[in-house]
Amino acid sequence: MAWTKHDYEDIPGTYVFDGKHAHGSYALNKLLFSFCEEANRTEFDADPAAYCDKFHVAGKYKDFVLKKDFLGMLRAGANIYYMAKMAIPRGTSVQDAGAQFQGITTKEFQAKLLAKADGLVDKIKQREGYWNG
């Protein structure tokens, strides 16, 4: 038995959500998916450890959930969209999470995003047919 290798696996700082990740973290993602229901969110908040047990989320996966270690969860195979169901209502936006992944503040993360668009209006002017205000 072996997981087939993929040419995306060497992209740095990136965990492509494929069969290998989805298989290993199925219980974890099922727990995260359950947060679509408000009653489940309430039940989790009342006793996170018991909620993990109910979903058979154990070992390192359980530790990551209890510590809200989003990078750990991601590396272990959590899907980013499913993780957002846990993070966002608890005050961690996708930008906060992005900053955590890089070990910087959210403000620094947002400044890096803004810098990606430096010169945007000039670039658009140089191209044909773009709306520009």
Place this chain on the structure above:
Amino acid sequence: MAKIIGGVTSSHIPAVGNAIANNLQQEPYWKRFFDGYKPAQDWLQKHKPDVAIIVYNDHGLNFFLDKVPTFALGCADTYDNADEGWALKPVSPFKGDAQFSWHLAEKLVEQEFDICTCQEMKVDHGFVNPIRALWGTHEVWPITTIPLAVNVVQHPVPSALRCYKLGQALRKAVESYSEDLKVVILGTGGMSHQLQGERAGLIDVDFDLETMDRIASDPEWFTQFSNSEIMRRTGTEGIETIMWLVMRGALQDNVKIVHKHYHAPISNTGAGVLVLENTFI
């Protein structure tokens, strides 16, 4: 007979819905992004399509990872929005057209696109936010909708080329329907962004602009890239842009480019609006 009048693209990120819900469209951060939707809104008002086929991806509302269809078509008379885990109030239900959907399903399967048919389908922000950005938010929506969900969440996901071919098959399916309907195709999602991992925050403005220009006038250019190449260049979530190829494949080869609008960053994302018109309308 039904005819496709054109296609429109839009980002579908949650922040867009939040900005609309909180009436932030004219705040400095959002103004340029939302102002660039006006020509697209005007085009839709002018041509008044009857039905919008929304090509989008589910982010874990309707589908869980126990069953992940590559392509799934809504075949119901209504589609409900629901809580995605963020405790937001759902928007009003959307009206569908089951008879048209089943015709599309039959014609797609005939053309060897063995699509998953869904008689119940909850629609999430990927579906809702482009509609809100293009038509506004309504208690009774001014457009009949058909959801066409593409798996871009759990790999293997279909290639850009496969999405383009689905669009070509969708065109034949629409044009063989007996009712006089004006149909618009929405390609949603993208453009470059990566939410996950230490590489989060990636945006590639140059590649996004090139992609917009090429999808408008030379869509086969985009089909040369493998999914690995697209993710390497535009981020893991940037792979959503392949869904624009479904829209583009459903249009004629030489379209009239009505509108091109690009803005970045919106939240973590490069956001593009295209309005492409079939010239026979």
